[in-house]
Amino acid sequence: MNEKFYYTIKEVSEILNVPKSTIRFWEKNFKSLSPQRTTGKRRLYRKEDIELLKRIKYLLYEEGFSIEGAKKKLSERKTKISEIILELEKIKKILEG
Numbered sequence: 001m002n003e004k005f006y007y008t009i010k011e012v013s014e015i016l017n018v019p020k021s022t023i024r025f026w027e028k029n030f031k032s033l034s035p036q037r038t039t040g041k042r043r044l045y046r047k048e049d050i051e052l053l054k055r056i057k058y059l060l061y062e063e064g065f066s067i068e069g070a071k072k073k074l075s076e077r078k079t080k081i082s083e084i085i086l087e088l089e090k091i092k093k094i095l096e097g
Helices: 009-016 020-029 047-062 067-096
Strands: 043-045
Touching: 009 020, 009 043, 009 047, 020 047, 043 047, 047 067
Parallel strands: none
Antiparallel strands: none
8 A cells, every 4th residue: 555645435446456336335334434525525535444444344254244243343342442541541640650
């Protein structure tokens, strides 16, 4: 992947090897996926968006999850990350303490 800030849906489609329509479908179904929009309504994806799309593709295609199952799995992961962050903040306070 080139070092760019934003990628078009065509570029993302080529990176992921999925049709543009699939990316648009995922965008409608996964609320955490929200690319930037230009004034002309063109989608611009950041690296974080592409990483999320890769995770979605993996869950759906490789792990065999349904859309709802993939949403739940992504939500669980987000919750675990939040818990880890809270624990690290507690540890930091103890160490500063």
